[in-house]
């Protein structure tokens with residue numbers, strides 16, 4: 202396994218729409234393992250392939266306290282949602298920024314697992330929020346897109362400054 206470099210907002214590569222995975226093969230499983238290692242090391246509770254510059258519909262998540270319950274979703278699709286919740290979100294691609302985002306509080310999602318089997322999962326609370334946040338990445342959407350234009354511009358300026366001095 203190896204750690205991958207995480208792209209940072211406002212990198213335009215984060216805005217691409219990722220391609221579906223046609224076959225869950227060894228290369229995809231290696232990507233999943235590398236993403237998990239990258240996510241745990243960061244540390245973060247979720248990571249999407251576009252964030253490590255791989256334009257594929259692959260997501261890894263672990264919202265467990267003990268960091269021992271990895272979830273990987275290949276070609277995830279939201280089938281149903283309900284309710285509404287406001288959660289403070291952050292993102293490994295937007296370091297140091299935490300803002301409240303409003304989303305459905307329950308989701309049903311279909312996806313392939315790391316063996317290529319199709320499955321459906323229902324989630325609520327933090328897991329549901331995290332799944333939606335990561336699926337957004339697959340469509341080139343970031344959590345800062347839910348904020349006001351003014352706030353987003355402020356975050357962008359800060360991020361560009363940080364890049365310049367990195």
Ligand code: NI
Nearest residue numbers: 291292293294
């Ligand atoms: Ni993110």
